[in-house]
Amino acid sequence: MxxxxxxxxxxxxxxxxxxxxxxxxxxxxxxxxxxxxxxxxxxxxxxxxxxxxxxxxxxxxxxxxxxxxxxxxxxxxxxxxxxxxxxxxxxxxxxxxxxxxxxxxxxxxxxxxxxxxxxRLGHRDSGNDREAPYANMALVTVGTGIGGGLVLDGRIYRGPTGLAAELGHMVLNPDGPECGCGNHGCFEAYASGTALTRMGREAASDDPDGLIARLGAEQGEVTGHTVVTAVQQGDPTGRALFARLGRWLGVGIASLANIFEVQAVVVGGGLVETGELLLEPARVAAREYAFAPTARGVTPVVPATFGGxxxxxxxxxxxxxxxxx
Amino acid sequence: MxxxxxxxxxxxxxxxxxxxxxxxxxxxxxxxxxxxxxxxxxxxxxxxxxxxxxxxxxxxxxxxxxxxxxxxxxxxxxxxxxxxxxxxxxxxxxxxxxxxxxxxxxxxxxxxxxxxxxxRLGHRDSGNDREAPYANMALVTVGTGIGGGLVLDGRIYRGPTGLAAELGHMVLNPDGPECGCGNHGCFEAYASGTALTRMGREAASDDPDGLIARLGAEQGEVTGHTVVTAVQQGDPTGRALFARLGRWLGVGIASLANIFEVQAVVVGGGLVETGELLLEPARVAAREYAFAPTARGVTPVVPATFGGxxxxxxxxxxxxxxxxx
CATH class of the missing domain: 3.30.420.40 (ATPase, nucleotide binding domain)
Structure with missing residues (x-):
């Protein structure tokens, strides 16, 4: 047996x-x-x-x-x-x-x-075929914060403590907004649900008659969800905020791809459910900031296969x- | 035998x-x-x-x-x-x-x-003792550009092509100065010999009577070496440029340390010969931008042991x- x-x-x-x-x-x-x-x-x-x-x-x-x-x-x-x-x-x-x-x-x-x-088993950029595993891949999960993991040379990168890669605390601009960790300009401070909440609140304060402000007043406060709702109702300000969030996501992805020459950056977490709204500007920025794209190609940015x-x-x-x- | x-x-x-x-x-x-x-x-x-x-x-x-x-x-x-x-x-x-x-x-x-x-064998921060090898370490070489290598979980990180980690093309500010690679705001565009040359030329143009401009006129052009010479002659502008260069070096080092929780970032390359002039501001910034320093400590920034x-x-x-x- x-x-x-x-x-x-x-x-x-x-x-x-x-x-x-x-x-x-x-x-x-x-x-x-x-x-x-x-x-x-x-x-x-x-x-x-x-x-x-x-x-x-x-x-x-x-x-x-x-x-x-x-x-x-x-x-x-x-x-x-x-x-x-x-x-x-x-x-x-x-x-x-x-x-x-x-x-x-x-x-x-x-x-x-x-x-x-x-x-090991995520779908490939080329379609839904399950091909060879990625030997070098970064998973970036975009939720309240930014988390993720790295598979490098075919192995999980665990680091000294096993806490995995702290991708969210890569610095994308030392003069950037404050991050929950106390630093400034972390990837997480630019491209997470928390960042979307911050941007939504700024937009509501800049335009108290706008849809985001009005939805926020109905909901009690402006959060990232408020911005998503505004976008679903066709709000151009909400779309612009997503374009900005996606752009920063793409800058972070490009930085990771440049360092590691990963075969793919897989984006997971709650916010990836907004689909191309987030991923399209991320791909544009990931291409714009790719190192030596002619020689190395541009790392594909793909949504996670397995989600939760x-x-x-x-x-x-x-x-x-x-x-x- | x-x-x-x-x-x-x-x-x-x-x-x-x-x-x-x-x-x-x-x-x-x-x-x-x-x-x-x-x-x-x-x-x-x-x-x-x-x-x-x-x-x-x-x-x-x-x-x-x-x-x-x-x-x-x-x-x-x-x-x-x-x-x-x-x-x-x-x-x-x-x-x-x-x-x-x-x-x-x-x-x-x-x-x-x-x-x-x-x-494997570089000196430890604690002194000149040769202790256990670093299982997780980044080498950042600061010369004309920024190069380096990563040892992760005890192994050299080679990536798909064997070209090693392209640490110099981590993005430190997407709106930053143009890099030799064509992108903007790469680590290399902020903290390399090329960056020092660019900053020296800007300083010379801002202050045509300053020491950097005068040394540049004698030498035919302003380069990073001109700035080093100016510092050796006590020029405060040159010192300020080194402080800025070192600060960006520290931001990049912090970002690498945050991602990988490396046990040390070793700095090599020609510019490390300027010693504390470069390393001191780098250490200050690496501490300022360290993720969760209370829990994880601050990654030591040490000069390379073996140089060339x-x-x-x-x-x-x-x-x-x-x-x-």
Whole structure:
């Protein structure tokens, strides 16, 4: 009897814990999701994980388990040192789950495993074909902040702490707007949801009779969502703000592409759901700031394939590749 | 009889070919240098390399040969595809040298092997102790342009072409001055010898009676060297320009450190010979723009240990580690 090549991928977030049974091609055979327990210490979170694992194993024979989680995860030890939204600290999750399940386990940072999923199995720019994995790829997730991960020379770049690449704190202009981190002009300060909120508020203050200001008054405050709504209603100011946001996204993407000569920059996160509104100006700027485009070509800017599923799929793929029975 | 752990390191530049016999601790037992032949095709350069190798082998028993060269070198194949200043193209140097010498050979980009030497054996910030190698380190070489290399997770980052990291074309301000590459606001456009020349010319034009303008008139034109001379003569304008250059260097260093959480940024290249004049403002800015300095500390900015010898030493170290007899 051969072990089928299936793994359980688990993605531990601040509000939910998502799981899937995944095959070696990234195909999802089963999915489950549970809320993150309010008391999010190791014992409570572990109980949820074990419940999910048991339910999956009742239906599928799996080779291994992969866990992705926000925060600092020691690789390859699989110890969760710290999480931004959960209360567990210094939790040897890999060791504990291996003991309790009898299966080999890997654990890594959620952005790392998401980048891994996109590099291994994300759609190619050329269309929907699944071709060779990207050996060199950056994932830029545009949400409240800018996060992401790097796959370099075929490997996840983890850095000294395992926290993955802090792409959002690349400096795009030292005299730029203040970033949440306290610096000025970070990528995140220019091209995130927070930046869109800031730009929307400036626009509302500049034009108190404009659509953004009026929508903001209805909603109680102007946020990035207000700007998206304004654009959906055909507001030219909103479109101009998106063009500016997309342009800065493209400048950051070009900078990453210039440094690493990545084969693609994959854009994920909530804001990529606005599609070409964001990606088109990003592509224009990425081309404008590309280094030696004649010799090297221009790095493609592509939307993420797996969206919110990238974490659990990437965790399972990593388990299939690295977990040692 | 055991083979002594010695390798020959060869650094092929546009004007000279430098060689050394190096031990596993980076110690140099012998050195030779020859001009690069005017007709710098594969045959002519190979003849010089073989002559150096023969002279070294007459005195030392070596384990292997490492070659570093500017341009695009395919790793691990060791094929030199292209060089900026030499005329050889698509030259299978590794294969050819292995056949002609009977020794195992590795060949890599010169910035890659220089970064490797600094990461493996460069002095530590704490003093002159040789401690553990840096697993994560950026080498930034400040000369006419900005070059460098990255060692990430203990490995040289080579990227898809082997050309190494193009650190000089990170974007530090999309509205900044034009770079030699045609873009605007690259790291190189702000913090290189070329940038110093540009700033010196602006200063001379703003103050035609100032020392920089007068020295420039004597020398025929204002260059970065003119600014260095002015500083040596106590010129406050020259000092201010260095402070600005160093500040931009620090911003770029901070950006690299933020992305990668490198353990050190090592600064090499001709301009680092100005010492603290450049490094002090760079350290201040690197601290100012550091991400989460309280949690992560501030990445040390240290001058390169091996200077112009880093290429041949790094090539030899790489051979000792990777060349397969």
């Amino acid at each position: 051969t072990t089928p090549k299936l793994a359980i991928g688990l993605d531990i977030g601040g509000t939910k814990i998502a799981g899937a049974v995944v095959d070696d091609d990234g195909g999802v055979l089963a999915e489950l999701v549970e809320p993150t327990p309010e008391e999010s210490d190791a014992a409570a979170v572990c109980a949820v994980l074990l419940d999910l694992i048991e339910r999956f194993r009742a239906e599928h024979e799996v080779h291994s388990i992969g866990v992705g989680a926000a925060g600092i995860v020691e690789w390859p030890a699989g110890r969760m040192l710290w999480a931004p939204n959960n209360s567990y600290r210094d939790w040897p999750i890999r060791e504990q789950l291996e003991k309790l399940t009898g299966l080999p386990v890997v654990a890594d940072n959620d952005a790392n495993v998401a980048a891994y999923a996109e590099a 599923d990238a974490g659990k799929i990437g965790a399972a793929l990593l388990a299939l590749e690295h977990a040692q029975p | 055991t083979t002594p752990k010695l390798a020959i390191g060869l650094d092929i530049g546009g004007t000279k070919i430098a060689g050394a016999v190096v031990d596993d601790d980076g110690g140099v037992l012998a050195e030779l240098v020859e001009p690069t032949p005017e007709e710098s095709d594969a045959a002519a350069v190979c003849a010089v390399l073989l002559d150096l190798i023969e002279r070294f082998r007459a005195e030392h028993e070596v384990h292997s040969i490492g070659v570093g060269a500017a341009g695009i070198v395919e790793w691990p194949a060791g094929r030199m595809l292209w060089a900026p200043n030499n005329s050889y193209r698509d030259w299978p140097i590794r294969e050819q040298l292995e056949k002609l010498t009977g020794l195992p050979v590795v060949a890599d980009n010169d910035a890659n092997v220089a970064a490797y030497a600094e990461a 010898d880093a290429g041949k030493i790094g090539a030899a170290l790489l051979a000792l580690e990777h060349a397969q007899p």
